[in-house]
Amino acid sequence: MNYDSIIIGAGLGGLTAAAKLAKTGQKVLVLEQHDLPGGCATTFQRKKFTMEVGLHEMDGFGENSFKKKIFDELEVFDNVEFVRLPEFYRTVWKDIDFVFPENFEEAKARLKDMFPEEAVAIEKYFRFILGLGLEIENLPRTKMQKRIKKSLFPLFYPKLVRSTLNTAGGFMDKLFHDERLKMILLSNSSYYHDNPYDLSLFYFAAGQNGYYSNGGYFIKGGSQKLSNYLMNYIRQQGGEVLLRKEVVSIITENGRAVGVNYREGKTMNSAEIQAYAGQVIANAAIPLVAKKLLHGDAGIRLQQQTAQMRTGPSVLTVYLGFKKPPKAIGNRIYSTFVIDDSISSAKDILSNAHAGFDKRSFVFVDYGMIDSGLAPEGKATGVICTMDYASDWKDLDKKTYRLKKAEVAENLISRLEKILPGIKKIIEYQEVGTPLTIERYTFNPDGTPYGYAQNLHQSARKRLSNKSIVPGLYFASAWSSPGGGFTGAILAGYTCALKVLEDTREKE
Secondary structure, eight states, X not given: OEEEXXXXXXXXXXXXXXXXXXXXXXXXXXXXXXXXXXXXXXXXXXXXXXXXSSOSOEEOOOTTOHXXXXXXXXXXXXXXXXXXXXXXXXXXXXXXXEEEESSHHHHHHHHHXXXXXXXXXXXXHHHHHHHHHHHHHTOOOXXXXXXXXXXXXXXXXXXXXXXXXXXXXXXXXXXXXXXXXXXXXXXXXXXXXXXXXXXXXXXXXXXXXXXHHHOEEEETTOTHHHHHXXXXXXXXXXXXXXXXXXXXXXXXXXXXXXXXXXXXXXXXXXXXXXXXXXXXXXXXXXXXXXXXXXXXXXXXXXXXXXXXXXXXXXXXXEEEEESSOGGGGTOOOSEEEEOOTTOOSGGGHHHHHTSOTTTOOEEEEEGGGTTOSOSOTTOEEEEEEXXXXXXXXXXXXXXXXXXXXHHHHHHHHHHHHHHSTTTGGGEEEEEEEOHHHHHHHHOOGGGOSXXXXXXXXXXXXXSXXXXXXXXXEEEOSTTSSSOXXXXXXHHXXXXXXXXXXXXXXXXX
């Protein structure tokens, strides 16, 4: 079998790349080992509840944003419904109970009222974040633009350059004195990394700008709706998407990736099938590609290139199905970050991520606060989510593993009960997903949904590009440029497709 492009993995990056390539007329094949497309952008059913695996919210769609242009081109808005969130988030920490509005001008005003002595710094903060967003929107897209702006890059993009040289925590320390203000602004930093003093300011600021400028959105019916749409779009454009097909190796000839060997499902003794293509796009984790899929010199070279790259953290999620929406017992906010009182400053965030679950900070997302489409009328779903690490789970036997999951769920729910009295009584269903759960379903090492850690040493300018050092092999996932998250994966997939098309034209 011969194709123009073969895509390993049907996560958002792989699906977006395949959709773009199929639209241009390429013959594409997408191979996904799971029985659902989407990777972390999936849902699952429990009783009558639809449980959202990964999406709490995604940043919005500014008129000039690259993501909006991608969704317009792939007709996403005509086929997938997005629900705007009523506010950004709520922070609960010691004597602080602050709701961050979805309108950044209102947010600025509230923060200035609350912290008048920090008013000038607050203005500088938002000016930087929003200014970085404008610079990103105006990044050069074509070769000619890149040639023109290369030597003058710092002049055209001063905030972008600064963002790749600083951490989010360091940036906050330079601006603000009040730890309460820092904690409010860093509440959702766990969406990017586990340590704000290691987190690249670029990733934090670029993501926050998306929310500040364009609001937060949820995909009605869950992220599976977007993944399913992209899969069907690829098929409508003449491409193939095959589920339960595990790629076992990448075929190379004279050092170039020319195809893949794959088999049906995870049956070890099933016959391997060969497929060839002009190029192979890995939506799979890059460490997996380097160590397991690439053999010989090609695999060694990629392992050497990535040997110093650090994998991101993981998360633990308690999935909840409610007999009635939590707003019936007084909840009024979609997303609530509960910062533990044992934290005294932003510098304690990392150590807290490794603390016991009786002290570990968490976020509670109540999908019942919006028209999410995840539960029957009169009921709701939600999640409690916290930072976690696969290493804390790997050496447990099955019984100990089950008991620990039950203990963690009980602990986190009891702590949520202190914020929302009565929440325990309305829980109809609960289930825990650990880092090992993510690893099992996505093949991401250590169950990280972030890809490589989005830290300062692996910032945007140092991250692996979409074109690998192995000829014919490309990357399209959270593991490659520009980075993690739903938006990051979508951008990675689309820019990867553009690079493939550019290289194909040059060959011709």
